[in-house]
Amino acid sequence: MxxxxxxxxxxxxxxxxxxxxxxxxxxxxxxxxxxxxxxxxxxxxxxxxxxxxxxxxxxxxxxxxxxxxxxxxxxxxxxxxxxxxxxxxLPKMPSAEGDLPPERLRHHQPPFHVRGLHDIGFASIHRSKRNLRVMYSDNGTNFVGANKELMNIQEVHEKMKKEADVRTIT
Missing domain, CATH: 1.10.340 (Endonuclease III; domain 1)
Structure with a gap:
């Protein structure tokens, strides 16, 4: 200095x-x-x-x-x-959450009538001898990849669609 x-x-x-x-x-x-x-x-x-x-x-x-x-x-x-x-x-933008799907808002439906799936593998939940009606999943890479593979195998895809229709699964 x-x-x-x-x-x-x-x-x-x-x-x-x-x-x-x-x-x-x-x-x-x-x-x-x-x-x-x-x-x-x-x-x-x-x-x-x-x-x-x-x-x-x-x-x-x-x-x-x-x-x-x-x-x-x-x-x-x-x-x-x-x-x-x-x-x-102050927050810059208010936090916006997405709307709930209509299946979550139905009343007088049995539990697990609609189910969400998050890469947990195969699981089946039964309620008084009835299987699930609607299933949702996230867009995990394993689901997206499996969907592409199933689309390539058209006959397997058609069989799965028929089986889902028989069981009234959307």
Missing amino acids: EIDENGVLRLKGRIKAAKDVSFTLNRPAVLSGDSSIAKLIIKHYHERFNHGNHNTVMNEIRQRYYITSLRSKLRKIAYECQWCRINRS
Whole structure:
């Protein structure tokens, strides 16, 4: 560190030989993070860069100033910033859940009349000697691959469709 001709404490940089680099980038002014001028500078850069993330604001500040404990001071400024408190606390979009399938909304149906399948292998649930009527599954890769294979074997696919029709399975 050194004191320049204006009495400002400056940090000695290691890029003295770099061409087309400003003096403030080569020798940034050293400020205490607790000083009021440092807080005003941090607040100015925070607002100037649209309340951006901390790394962006810190990078821009460090090109002209070396402020001690900059990260914690910037976090405090952002925490006290009314704009940041309002806009970062609200969800950006309301969570939208899909509608339930109509089979889940039917009343006066026996349990397991409609069944969901999630890659658990073959399972059969019986209720008073009746099998399931409707089955849903996710688009797991094993189901998609099995569907492609079954479509290739048309005769097997036709037999499965006939058997499902006999048992009234959709």
